[in-house]
Amino acid sequence: MDDAELTLAHDAALAGPVAESLDAQALLSRGDRRGAIAALMDAHGEAVFGFCVRILGDRALAEDVLQQVFLEAHRDIDRYQGRSSLSTWLKGIASHRCKDAIKARKRREQRLESNERATLDVADPGAAPLERLEHARLVVALEDCLTKLSDDVRMSVLLRFRSDMTYEEMAGVLDANADALHARVSRALPVLKRCLEAKGWNR
Amino acid sequence: MSEPNDHEWLLARERGEDVSHVAKATRATYAELEGLIAALPDPTPSPGWKARVLDVIDHPAPAAPPAPARSKRRWAAAAAGVAVAAVGVLVLYPRHRDGRGVEPIATTEIRRSHAPHRAGGAAVGDTLVVRAAADRPIELRVYGDADEPLARCPGVTGCTVARDGEHLRYVLELTLRSHGTVRTMLFASDSTSASSPAPIAFRSLDADVDAAHAQGIDARQVAIDQVQ
Numbered sequence: 001m002d003d004a005e006l007t008l009a010h011d012a013a014l015a016g017p018v019a020e021s022l023d024a025q026a027l028l029s030r031g032d033r034r035g036a037i038a039a040l041m042d043a044h045g046e047a048v049f050g051f052c053v054r055i056l057g058d059r060a061l062a063e064d065v066l067q068q069v070f071l072e073a074h075r076d077i078d079r080y081q082g083r084s085s086l087s088t089w090l091k092g093i094a095s096h097r098c099k100d101a102i103k104a105r106k107r108r109e110q111r112l113e114s115n116e117r118a119t120l121d122v123a124d125p126g127a128a129p130l131e132r133l134e135h136a137r138l139v140v141a142l143e144d145c146l147t148k149l150s151d152d153v154r155m156s157v158l159l160r161f162r163s164d165m166t167y168e169e170m171a172g173v174l175d176a177n178a179d180a181l182h183a184r185v186s187r188a189l190p191v192l193k194r195c196l197e198a199k200g201w202n203r
Numbered sequence: 204m205s206e207p208n209d210h211e212w213l214l215a216r217e218r219g220e221d222v223s224h225v226a227k228a229t230r231a232t233y234a235e236l237e238g239l240i241a242a243l244p245d246p247t248p249s250p251g252w253k254a255r256v257l258d259v260i261d262h263p264a265p266a267a268p269p270a271p272a273r274s275k276r277r278w279a280a281a282a283a284g285v286a287v288a289a290v291g292v293l294v295l296y297p298r299h300r301d302g303r304g305v306e307p308i309a310t311t312e313i314r315r316s317h318a319p320h321r322a323g324g325a326a327v328g329d330t331l332v333v334r335a336a337a338d339r340p341i342e343l344r345v346y347g348d349a350d351e352p353l354a355r356c357p358g359v360t361g362c363t364v365a366r367d368g369e370h371l372r373y374v375l376e377l378t379l380r381s382h383g384t385v386r387t388m389l390f391a392s393d394s395t396s397a398s399s400p401a402p403i404a405f406r407s408l409d410a411d412v413d414a415a416h417a418q419g420i421d422a423r424q425v426a427i428d429q430v431q
Contacts, residue, residue, distance in 0.1 A: 034257065034260055034261075037256070037257075037260065038253065038257060041253045041256065042253075045248065045252070045253065046245040046246075046247060046248070047245055049245065049246060049247070049248045050243070050244075050245030050246055053246050054243075059246070062248075063248050063249060063252060066248055066252065067252060067255060067256050067259070070256045071256060071259055071260065074256075074260050104424065104427075107424075107427070138239065139239075139243065139244065142239055142240065142243065143243070146240075157240065158240070161237045161240040161241050162240055162241055162243060164241070167217070182214055182217040182218050183214060185213075185217055186210045186211075186213035186214035186216075186217050187210045187214075189209070189210070189213055189233055189236065189237075190209040190210050190213070192236060192240075193209075193232065193233065193236055196236070
C-alpha cells in the first residue's frame with residue numbers, strides 16, 4: 001500500500017466517525033445526552049474497544065471497560081468543553097479506565113487468579129489470496145509485537161499512530177509531558193521494527 | 204536491521220524537526236510500520252453492548268433512601284452533616300455471556316457521616332453502600348483489612364433485596380468501624396435458576412474465593428476502599 005492509498009484508506013475510515021461525532025455534538029447541543037452517547041457509541045465504540053483490547057489483552061475485561069467508558073461519558077458529557085475532539089476525549093476516558101483496570105487486575109492476580117491474554121480477531125487467512133495471507137500474518141505479528149511493549153509504551157504508540165493524537169493531546173490523556181512521550185514513542189518504534197523483522201517482515 | 208541511532212532521528216522527527224538527511228528508505232520503513240499500526244483492524248465487541256449501556260443509562264441504580272426524619276430540627280442537622288461521595292473503584296456492568304443471562308451490576312459508594320467538607324476517601328464512621336442488580340441470586344460480601352469477613356448480603360442487618368421485574372436489586376449498608384482496606388466482592392453462579400449463588404463458608408477472602416471457584420461460582424472484586 002503506497003502513501004496515497006494509505007491516506008485514502010485513512011480518510012475513508014475517518015469519514016464515518018467524524019460525521020457521527022458531529023451528530024453527537026448536534027444532539028448534545030439540543031440537550032439529548034442519551035442520543036449523543038448512542039451516536040458516539042456508533043462512531044467510536046469499536047475503536048475504543050480495539051484500543052482497550054490491545055491495552056488489556058483481555059476481551060471480556062475490555063468489554064467491561066468499554067461500557068464503563070460510555071457510561072462515564074454520559075455522566076460527564078456536560079463538562080466536555082470542546083477543547084479536543086470527542087474521539088480524543090473518549091480515548092482519554094478509556095486510557096484512564098484501562099489503567100485502573102490494569103491496576104485492579106494486578107491486585108486481583110496477586111490474590112485470586114491469573115488471566116490469559118486474549119487473541120485478537122484476525123480474519124482467517126486460509127482461503128485468502130497470497131497478498132491477504134501475508135497481510136494477515138503481518139497483522140498477527142504486529143499485534144504480538146505490541147504486546148511485548150510495556151502498558152504505558154503500548155498505550156502511547158497506539159494513541160500516536162492508531163488514534164492519530166498529537167503529543168499535546170496525549171500529554172493530557174496520559175498525564176505525562178510531551179517531551180517524555182516523544183522519547184517514549186521514538187524508542188518504541190525501532191523495538192517494534194526489530195520485533196517484526198525477527199518474525200520475517202522484510203519490506 | 205535497525206540502525207542503532209534510529210531512535211535519535213525518530214525523536215527529532217517526533218519533535219517536528221527536519222529529518223530529510225535520513226535515508227529515504229529508512230524513513231519509508233518506519234512510515235510503513237506506522238501505517239500498519241494505523242490500519243490495525245478493530246475487533247468487534249459482543250452484540251448488544253450498546254443496548255446494555257443504554258439500559259444502564261435508562262435504569263440507573265436507585266439512589267439511597269433519605270434517612271427518616273424524626274423531627275424537622277433533627278433532619279436539618281443530619282442534612283448538614285451528610286455528604287455522599289461515589290468512590291466505586293471497579294464497576295461491573297451487565298454483559299451477556301453465551302446465553303447464560305446478564306452479568307450482575309455492582310456499584311459502591313461511601314456515604315460520609317461526618318466532616319462534610321472533608322476531601323479524599325472513606326473514614327471510620329462512614330457508611331459503605333453497595334448496590335447491585337442481577338437476574339439471578341447473588342451474594343455481596345465485604346472483607347476487612349486482614350481479609351476477615353465484615354458483612355454479607357443477603358445475611359446481615361442492613362441488607363435489603365427487592366425484586367424489580369426480572370431483576371433482583373440488592374442494597375447493603377455497612378458502617379466502617381476500622382482503618383485499612385475494605386474489599387467488596389460479588390459471588391454469582393452462572394445459572395439464572397440457582398436458588399443460592401454461594402453456599403460457601405464465610406471465613407476469609409482467600410478461603411471463600413477458593414471455595415467459590417471449587418464450586419464453579421464466579422467471584423469478582425467490585426471495589427477496594429481505603430478507610431482512613
